[in-house]
Structure formats: C-alpha cells, structure tokens
Amino acid sequence: MRKPIIAGNWKMHKTPSQTVSLINELKPLVKDAQVEVVVCPPFVCLPAAKEALAGSNIKLGAQNMHWEEQGAFTGEVAPGMLKELGVEYVIIGHSERRQYFGETDEMVNKKVLSAVAHNLIPIICVGETLEQREQGSTEQVVDRQTRAALKGLSPEVADRVVIAYEPIWAIGTGKTASSDDANEVIGYIRKVVGEVLGSQAAQQMRILYGGSVKPENAAELMQMPEIDGGLVGGASLKAQDFAKIVKY
C-alpha cells in the first residue's frame, strides 16, 4: 500500500517569521492526518520551520539542492546542509527550475542520485507544456523526463523516491487536469518506472499530481487509483485550504 503524500511547495513566499505563523496555524488543523504531510518553505526559512514543527506530524522539505557535497558554487545549497536542518524531502526539477534556471534532465538526474545517497526523499517533477499537450506529445515528454531522472537508481530505493506529475499549463493557472487525464498520465509514468526499475518498484513508488490542486478538486483527484497525493502550490499558503486538501 502506498501512503499518500500531500506536500506544500511554498515557492518564493513567506519570510522566516511568516513561516512560523503559518506552521503554527497549520499544526492543529492537520494533526490527525491520514496522509504524510510535508511543507517546503524557502531555504532561509528552514531553521525556523524545523523549530516550529517540533513534535508535530508535519515533515520538512526543501525546494531544490545542488548535487555536490560542497564546493565553489556560489548561491547553491548542498544536501548535507539540508540534512543538518532536519529536511527529509527535496523537490527536484520543478518546471520553474527547468524553465527559469536552465535545469536539464541531466542535472535533475544528478540531483536525484545525490538526494537518495544523502537519505533525502526526492520529489521529482515532470510534466508537459500546453504546446506539447496540444501536439499530442505529453507521453513522450514525461517518458523522457522520467527515464532521465531515474537513470542509475537501484529498484530498492523506489519507496524513497517520489514523482510529481505537474502539467505546466495547470500550474498557478486555476486550470486543473481532469482526474481521468491526470490518472492516465500518472499510469503511463508508472509504466515507464516499471520499464526502468521493474514492476515491484513501480508499484512502490508514489506518484503525485500537481497543478491548481484546491480544496474543491482534491477529493476527486486523490481518489483516482494511480494518484498517490498532491504537490500543492498556491493553496498551501493558506492553512485552512491546505488542511482541507490534507483531509480530502
């Protein structure tokens, strides 16, 4: 049985003090959650978040990392730095990183391997643009991104790797993939995982949906058999909304 995950990607929102307020508001609302709850604040908010999360069931995630242990990489953050702050999850290859910061499939792969080696659970983002969807190349795009991201991974770590299918046209736009569409693409991604790592690994790996997940559409999406939870952007910045999604 794959335990669902609801993860909040706060993107570039919230200062350290705002982080503490949001977490304090959220904690009582999700304390009985049946799913794994993760929040991913900005890097500089992680220490404050860790302290505010003490004793709660909410886990801490980061939004990115470098693959190297250390070195002359100005502005970057290494996996060991995240570990020391109590981070358990790390989003890798979000479409905003690919689009605005030039992250390639190869960089995503290096980050995934490094995260796993450091005992961090990567949440690997894949998904097509509107143009690619309209051209009918959704499967081709997620196929390429998934194979590239998983290259060199051992099937034994499948339960410590998460994929998030995020159609780019659905991110922050209010447009959601229909639950049938999302389920179908995630089923396809699971098939690809099976081809790369074997069918047992494919059954163990959690694959989330992301893209305008809201309290109003969470239940329908999360009830689909292939969808193992959600990566939530905008709605994760409001404690009440995020808690409703957690309790879908």
Ligand SMILES: O=C[C@H](O)COP(=O)(O)O
């Ligand atoms: O990582 C989260 C996604 O980019 C979804 O963002 P959104 O829920 O604001 O559409």
